[in-house]
Amino acid sequence: MKKSPKIALIGNPNAGKSSLFNSLTGLRQKTGNFPGVTMDKLIGKWNLETGTEAEILDLPGIYSIYPKSVDEQVVINILANPQHPDYPDMAIVVADASNLKRNLLLFSQVRDLGIPTVLALNMIDVAENSGIVINSFKLAKELNVEVAEVNAKKGIGLNGLRLAVNKTLEQRFNSNDSLPVEYSPELIDEIKEQYGDTDDYHALLWLSEHDNLKQFNTEQRVGFDKLQEKYGWNSQKFQAQETVSRYAVLNEIVDGCLHQIPVEDEPVKTWTDRLDKVFLHQFWGYFVFLGILFVMFQAVFTWAAYPQDLIDNGVAWLNQYLKDTLPESQLVNLLTDGLIAGIGGVVVFVPQIVFLFLFISLLEETGYMSRVMFIMDKLMRRFGLNGKSVVPLISGVACAVPAIMSTRSIGSWKDRLITIMVTPLMSCSARLPIYTVLIALVVPEKSTLFGIFSLQGVALFGLYLLGFGMAILSAWILKVLLKAKERSYFIMELPSYKGPRFKHIMISLLNSTKAFVFEAGKIIVAISIVLWVMASYGPGNAMQEAEQKVKTENPTLTGADLENKIAAQKLESSYAGHFGKVLEPAIKPLGYDWKIGIALLTSFAAREVFVGTMSTIYSLGGEVDDENTTVMNRMRAEINPETGKPMYDAALGFSLMIFYAFAMQCMSTLATTYRETKSWRYPAIQLVYMTTLAYLSAFIVYQLLK
Amino acid sequence: MRTVADLKIGEKGVIVSFSDELLSLKLLEMGCLPGTQVTMTHIAPFGDPIAVKVSGYVLSMRKDEASTIVVA
Ligand SMILES: Nc1nc2c(ncn2[C@@H]2O[C@H](COP(=O)(O)OP(=O)(O)OP(=O)(O)O)[C@@H](O)[C@H]2O)c(=O)[nH]1
Ligand SMILES: [Mg+2]
Numbered sequence: 001m002k003k004s005p006k007i008a009l010i011g012n013p014n015a016g017k018s019s020l021f022n023s024l025t026g027l028r029q030k031t032g033n034f035p036g037v038t039m040d041k042l043i044g045k046w047n048l049e050t051g052t053e054a055e056i057l058d059l060p061g062i063y064s065i066y067p068k069s070v071d072e073q074v075v076i077n078i079l080a081n082p083q084h085p086d087y088p089d090m091a092i093v094v095a096d097a098s099n100l101k102r103n104l105l106l107f108s109q110v111r112d113l114g115i116p117t118v119l120a121l122n123m124i125d126v127a128e129n130s131g132i133v134i135n136s137f138k139l140a141k142e143l144n145v146e147v148a149e150v151n152a153k154k155g156i157g158l159n160g161l162r163l164a165v166n167k168t169l170e171q172r173f174n175s176n177d178s179l180p181v182e183y184s185p186e187l188i189d190e191i192k193e194q195y196g197d198t199d200d201y202h203a204l205l206w207l208s209e210h211d212n213l214k215q216f217n218t219e220q221r222v223g224f225d226k227l228q229e230k231y232g233w234n235s236q237k238f239q240a241q242e243t244v245s246r247y248a249v250l251n252e253i254v255d256g257c258l259h260q261i262p263v264e265d266e267p268v269k270t271w272t273d274r275l276d277k278v279f280l281h282q283f284w285g286y287f288v289f290l291g292i293l294f295v296m297f298q299a300v301f302t303w304a305a306y307p308q309d310l311i312d313n314g315v316a317w318l319n320q321y322l323k324d325t326l327p328e329s330q331l332v333n334l335l336t337d338g339l340i341a342g343i344g345g346v347v348v349f350v351p352q353i354v355f356l357f358l359f360i361s362l363l364e365e366t367g368y369m370s371r372v373m374f375i376m377d378k379l380m381r382r383f384g385l386n387g388k389s390v391v392p393l394i395s396g397v398a399c400a401v402p403a404i405m406s407t408r409s410i411g412s413w414k415d416r417l418i419t420i421m422v423t424p425l426m427s428c429s430a431r432l433p434i435y436t437v438l439i440a441l442v443v444p445e446k447s448t449l450f451g452i453f454s455l456q457g458v459a460l461f462g463l464y465l466l467g468f469g470m471a472i473l474s475a476w477i478l479k480v481l482l483k484a485k486e487r488s489y490f491i492m493e494l495p496s497y498k499g500p501r502f503k504h505i506m507i508s509l510l511n512s513t514k515a516f517v518f519e520a521g522k523i524i525v526a527i528s529i530v531l532w533v534m535a536s537y538g539p540g541n542a543m544q545e546a547e548q549k550v551k552t553e554n555p556t557l558t559g560a561d562l563e564n565k566i567a568a569q570k571l572e573s574s575y576a577g578h579f580g581k582v583l584e585p586a587i588k589p590l591g592y593d594w595k596i597g598i599a600l601l602t603s604f605a606a607r608e609v610f611v612g613t614m615s616t617i618y619s620l621g622g623e624v625d626d627e628n629t630t631v632m633n634r635m636r637a638e639i640n641p642e643t644g645k646p647m648y649d650a651a652l653g654f655s656l657m658i659f660y661a662f663a664m665q666c667m668s669t670l671a672t673t674y675r676e677t678k679s680w681r682y683p684a685i686q687l688v689y690m691t692t693l694a695y696l697s698a699f700i701v702y703q704l705l706k
Numbered sequence: 707m708r709t710v711a712d713l714k715i716g717e718k719g720v721i722v723s724f725s726d727e728l729l730s731l732k733l734l735e736m737g738c739l740p741g742t743q744v745t746m747t748h749i750a751p752f753g754d755p756i757a758v759k760v761s762g763y764v765l766s767m768r769k770d771e772a773s774t775i776v777v778a
Pocket of ligand 2: 017018019030031037038059060061
């Protein structure tokens with residue numbers, strides 16, 4: 001036996017491959033109860049027996065070996081090419097037992113490709129709930145394959161699976177006697193002659209899918225076209241015939257191994273049927289969806305407030321404590337005003353982000369997400385999108401990067417491109433801190449709408465709606481511009497509802513929060529240090545001059561007041577101050593001063609830096625007494641030198657919120673767009689379009705509210 | 707010709723044939739085979755898309771896709 005066999009997990013979308021992968025390898029691949037969660041391959045290790053580790057490959061789901069979208073293409077590129085580095089020594093076909101026949105179609109195809117295969121029967125609990133009992137011994141005999149019953153989610157039956165895998169690896173049997181469909185042997189011979197010896201089914205797969213297979217170059221593809229012409233080959237017809245005859249064979253096998261109680265005509269009323277009566281209802285469907293979203297934003301704002309206050313005060317206390325105890329030096333200032341202020345600015349928002357992620361993962365894990373796709377399809381289509389665009393748009397609320405990747409399951413390129421282009425307009429979690437700070441500054445805390453909803457929560461909801469509205473409006477414009485008449489379809493399984501697993505949700509929450517804090521944390525630490533240096537030093541002896549200037553202009557000032565004036569003047573004379581000043585004329589029409597200009601500059605590549613920059617700038621810029629220790633308090637105390645009124649009034653607050661809602665300040669998103677569209681054109685358009693949109697909208701808002 | 711798109715909620719039909727070759731492959735793979743029974747289960751707000759029960763699971767599709775499936 002080979003030392004480390006490669007085993008691919010293959011199966012229909014939503015059959016439980018990633019759950020099984022997690023149970024086998026102990027890793028945490030993302031799962032979710034809707035078709036099309038996994039978008040790329042992932043490799044992990046599984047102990048087969050002492051001394052033998054198998055490499056397990058988790059893949060996107062496929063319904064057949066004839067792909068219909070980009071994520072499915074990944075799998076076929078591997079399976080069609082025995083020379084591929086990921087070509088498996090063996091396959092575990094994960095089948096959803098509650099939907100056996102359809103899942104076995106793929107199984108029979110994979111086996112005919114000559115890959116030694118084990119069948120893992122998953123979701124047996126779901127099958128039993130709808131009255132289906134499967135005789136897996138008989139099934140194994142009929143299909144001539146090792147069958148293992150598992151529960152991928154709970155990790156039950158893994159030993160049986162291990163046994164089946166070991167047995168199959170030893171036998172290396174391949175029961176590929178004859179394909180259940182007719183084809184011309186001469187054609188096969190010609191293919192083998194030109195493209196290398198292989199089994200018949202691979203040859204046929206190459207012939208019908210050659211245009212999409214990475215392994216062939218243009219010349220080889222032309223060769224296939226010629227063969228097709230010579231033999232009057234019609235891939236469509238062949239694949240349809242093959243599918244029908246495979247089902248004919250499977251029908252008999254499955255009917256003999258499956259017991260359904262009671263009979264078809266009076267199916268068991270499952271929970272899914274009952275829930276869907278409401279969730280997919282013509283009127284209540286939307287009502288429920290909007291209700292869920294609304295609760296989500298209320299929760300993000302109000303429930304998270306308590307832990308946030310604790311963290312906020314804790315950070316302020318730590319900062320003050322360090323300043324009081326450590327000897328005064330530049331290094332201590334860097335630590336407190338630079339690093340801790342910057343990081344604290346982000347850590348404070350962890351509770352909100354946790355709530356946001358919690359809601360999104362509940363939507364995904366329960367199966368409600370595919371219901372949203374269903375009720376939104378018609379609406380989305382009008383704007384050039386697709387019901388499946390709902391997943392990227394909703395997960396875009398967490399982060400645009402995975403959201404853009406999740407568009408791979410959208411079959412039509414035009415729908416997919418439009419979705420990619422507009423997803424960054426959805427307000428991601430990095431915008432949440434910015435919104436929160438600004439809303440707290442300009443929306444009164446105690447006021448409510450209709451006496452129950454906190455007005456701050458409503459404002460936040462409004463900002464998210466605005467992002468969504470702009471996303472679909474832009475989609476509509478793109479639809480008109482692109483004018484592509486490509487066909488898109490919406491043939492999709494609606495999986496049964498499944499209870500989320502508490503432990504699972506907690507782990508995935510922990511992971512995504514950790515990722516957010518560390519990813520954002522790294523950038524913020526780096527930029528905070530640079531910013532602190534830039535803001536603490538100035539060209540030539542500008543800093544000394546600044547101090548001198550304040551002293552001569554205000555000869556009567558002493559003590560803390562003098563210190564603050566000097567600090568403010570120093571910041572203005574620093575390098576950072578200079579950059580801000582350069583930018584000021586351009587952003588003045590939006591109501592921004594040079595301090596905000598600095599924040600715009602630092603957050604250009606990553607918007608999460610904004611709040612951190614604000615705290616650094618305002619802690620360097622003086623006015624630090626005991627009450628003004630948090631960013632929000634410092635910003636609230638800021639006075640507009642021209643009007644003498646508070647700087648952060650409604651006009652400026654909303655202008656900034658709108659700016660950050662629309663601006664494309666995220667390098668990672670641009671890089672992802674580039675990767676997914678394989679062209680610089682689309683990220684460039686995104687950057688220019690969104691920045692312009694942000695500037696103009698912020699301008700209009702400021703001028704109207706001023 | 708009656709198609710799946712003409713079914714009312716709760717109504718059943720048996721698939722006879724497909725009128726769109728391109729779509730038919732996808733539908734076949736999803737278990738919509740000639741001779742199989744389909745039951746209309748849900749119609750989305752604004753009448754589109756629809757969901758049917760076929761081969762023991764719920765499958766959603768758009769109305770114009772449903773109208774390529776001829777039923778008896
Ligand atoms: N009740 C039950 N649920 C399961 C079982 N196995 C997996 N699930 C759930 O089924 C859903 C789909 O699981 P995934 O592992 O994401 O499925 P997948 O095959 O990787 O799906 P794609 O990546 O979309 O192809 C998740 O909500 C799982 O929690 C099982 O044996 N029983
Ligand atoms: Mg998966």
